[in-house]
Amino acid sequence: MARRGLLLILSSPSGAGKSTLAKQLMAWDPAIRFSISATTRAPRPGEVNGKDYYFVSRDDFLRQAKDGEMLEHAEVFENFYGSPRAPVAAALENGKDVLFDVDWQGGQQIRQAMRDDAVLVFVLPPTIAELEKRLKGRAQDSAEVVAKRMAKSRDEISHWAEYDYVLVNKDLPAAFEELKSIVVAERLRRDRQPDLSNFVRTLNSEFDAR
Amino acid sequence: MARRGLLLILSSPSGAGKSTLAKQLMAWDPAIRFSISATTRAPRPGEVNGKDYYFVSRDDFLRQAKDGEMLEHAEVFENFYGSPRAPVAAALENGKDVLFDVDWQGGQQIRQAMRDDAVLVFVLPPTIAELEKRLKGRAQDSAEVVAKRMAKSRDEISHWAEYDYVLVNKDLPAAFEELKSIVVAERLRRDRQPDLSNFVRTLNSEFDAR
Numbered sequence: 001m002a003r004r005g006l007l008l009i010l011s012s013p014s015g016a017g018k019s020t021l022a023k024q025l026m027a028w029d030p031a032i033r034f035s036i037s038a039t040t041r042a043p044r045p046g047e048v049n050g051k052d053y054y055f056v057s058r059d060d061f062l063r064q065a066k067d068g069e070m071l072e073h074a075e076v077f078e079n080f081y082g083s084p085r086a087p088v089a090a091a092l093e094n095g096k097d098v099l100f101d102v103d104w105q106g107g108q109q110i111r112q113a114m115r116d117d118a119v120l121v122f123v124l125p126p127t128i129a130e131l132e133k134r135l136k137g138r139a140q141d142s143a144e145v146v147a148k149r150m151a152k153s154r155d156e157i158s159h160w161a162e163y164d165y166v167l168v169n170k171d172l173p174a175a176f177e178e179l180k181s182i183v184v185a186e187r188l189r190r191d192r193q194p195d196l197s198n199f200v201r202t203l204n205s206e207f208d209a210r
Numbered sequence: 211m212a213r214r215g216l217l218l219i220l221s222s223p224s225g226a227g228k229s230t231l232a233k234q235l236m237a238w239d240p241a242i243r244f245s246i247s248a249t250t251r252a253p254r255p256g257e258v259n260g261k262d263y264y265f266v267s268r269d270d271f272l273r274q275a276k277d278g279e280m281l282e283h284a285e286v287f288e289n290f291y292g293s294p295r296a297p298v299a300a301a302l303e304n305g306k307d308v309l310f311d312v313d314w315q316g317g318q319q320i321r322q323a324m325r326d327d328a329v330l331v332f333v334l335p336p337t338i339a340e341l342e343k344r345l346k347g348r349a350q351d352s353a354e355v356v357a358k359r360m361a362k363s364r365d366e367i368s369h370w371a372e373y374d375y376v377l378v379n380k381d382l383p384a385a386f387e388e389l390k391s392i393v394v395a396e397r398l399r400r401d402r403q404p405d406l407s408n409f410v411r412t413l414n415s416e417f418d419a420r
Contacts, residue, residue, distance in 0.1 A: 122400075124409070128416035154417050157410060165398045166406055178398055185395035188375045188388055190332075196376055199334070200367060206338035207364050 004192045005092040007114055008032075008183065009100045009107045012123035013153030015134035017169040021123065022101050024176050025183070032183075033091040035100045038070070041079035054084065072102065072109030077148065083110070092117065097183070104159035119186050121179065122163035126170040128153075214402045215302040217324055218242075218393060219310045219317045222333035223363030225344035227379040231333065232311050234386050235393065242393075243301040245310045248280070251289035264294065282312065282319030287358065293320070302327065307393070314369035329396050331389065332373035336380040 008025075012018040026032050038054040040061050049055045056064075061080045065073050073082030083100060091098045100110060111118045125131040131153060135146050160166055165182050169175040190196065218235075222228040236242050248264040250271050259265045266274075271290045275283045283292030293310060301308045310320060321328045335341040341363060345356050370376055375392050379385040400406065 124413070128413055128420070132420075150417075150420075154414070157413060160406065160410055161400065163400055165395070166400045166403060167398055168409070178394060181391040181394035182398060184388060184391035185375070188377055188392060190371065190373055190376045193376060196370065199378070200370055203334070203338055203367060204364070207360075210338070210342075210360075 003095055003187060004117065004194060005094070005096045005098060006183075006186055006192060007088070007092075007098050007100065007110060007118045008186075009102060009110055009118055009120045010123065010179075011102060011104055011107050011120070011156065011159075011163065012169075013125065013131060013156045014149045015131045015153070016123045016125040017134075017172060017175065018101060018123050020172065021169070021176055021179055022099055025099060025179060028180060029097075029183075031096055033087070033096050033098045035071075035083050035088055035098050037081050037102070038064070038084055039079060039081045041077075041081075071113055072106040074103070074105040074109075076103070076152070081106070097187075103156055104162060108162060116191070119165070119182070120163040121165045121167065121182060122160045123175070124157065124160065124166060124168045126168055213305055213397060214327065214404060215305050215307045216393075216396055216402060217298070217302075217308050217310065217320060217328045218396075219312060219320055219328055219330045220333065220389075221312060221314055221317050221330070221366065221369075221373065222379075223335065223341060223366045224359045225341045225363070226333045226335040227344075227382060227385065228311060228333050230382065231379070231386055231389055232309055235309060235389060238390060239307075239393075241306055243297070243306050243308045245281075245293050245298055245308050247291050247312070248274070248294055249289060249291045251287075251291075281323055282316040284313070284315040284319075286313070286362070291316070307397075313366055314372060318372060326401070329375070329392070330373040331375045331377065331392060332370045333385070334367065334370065334376060334378045336378055 010018050010022055022034065026034060036050070036054060038056050038061060040056060040058045043049065043055055047053065058080065061082065064070055065082060069085055070082035071085045071088055073080060083102065083106065088098050100106065107120050111120060132150065135149055167175055167178045186192065220228050220232055232244070236244060246264060248266050248271060250266060250268045253265055257263065268290065271292065274280055275292060279295055280292035281295045281298055283290060293312065293316065298308050310316065317330050321330060342360065345359055377385055377388045396402065
């Protein structure tokens, strides 16, 4: 049956496993669209424009934000990040779910813009030691960047209570099962299944024909 | 982590597979408590008092309902059915989920009494032909009883839009996976995890200690 797409917003401090969970979710259901962020920051080695991010100039970014072409945007460490609106609108029109990997500011802005369609999921690390270990494992980041990320992580965690669902990523396969269950359940919400009225009408015709 | 128990209300027309789904759910998680209904109707062959139903006299039932000892109750085909309140309250206090196999009237009454703790799931049959086939397969019911049940089924189905979640039981294993996902997801709702505040406090102490 056709249904209304949902906007799945996944937030967590850096290193809590959010990106891995997002990738697994899209491998599980390739129909889920990932909202590729636009950013003014420089590409890291290996990052591809239009796949990892849309890398845009500061001027272009600010113009698009001003024209309402960003569903949400924010400045982080002197760079801008945002979610372009057009691909999200197109996906929803086709009944596709859209996955967002955004921070708490992005999540709140999307919720405000799209109220009933937004489902906010926060991923917590089991311990801060584990979070730091995962962050330090990223060879390309300097010690200074790691320190900044740890401070941002603390700030990010302080917003956990603004989310609909909270899961603790102690064990990745278990956390993924939980995330999948949230998606399956949210799709079964009555108000996300507009075709149910027609389906029940068909059942009633069957009663009439007996 | 400790959490608030939820009241899972499963409704469907007779023959849509609700009882089988309920049994599978309790086999999956034996910690889920089933709310055994009290009834004034006579036991069917094989039914055990205190297991299938609490079989009580009309006088006892009406006194208990009057004294507020029933979470919900209704008259169906000249018999009374109700959900005793005490075992539900005890289960919730111990953080256990409670499963109810009740009709739309029961579901609505429980929602009114327990608002935030109630999760209402409606199970639809794939076709009415299939529903009738399953009803006729129950050898102990007379043709007259089957006819009455079909009329009640139509009435029950007309209340699908009062539920939080709706699933179509076309294929039992798939429907069970869906039901399980609803339970897993609802348990992950932030407001059902009162211990999260303590957990985040622990994470913050870890940040402080670095």
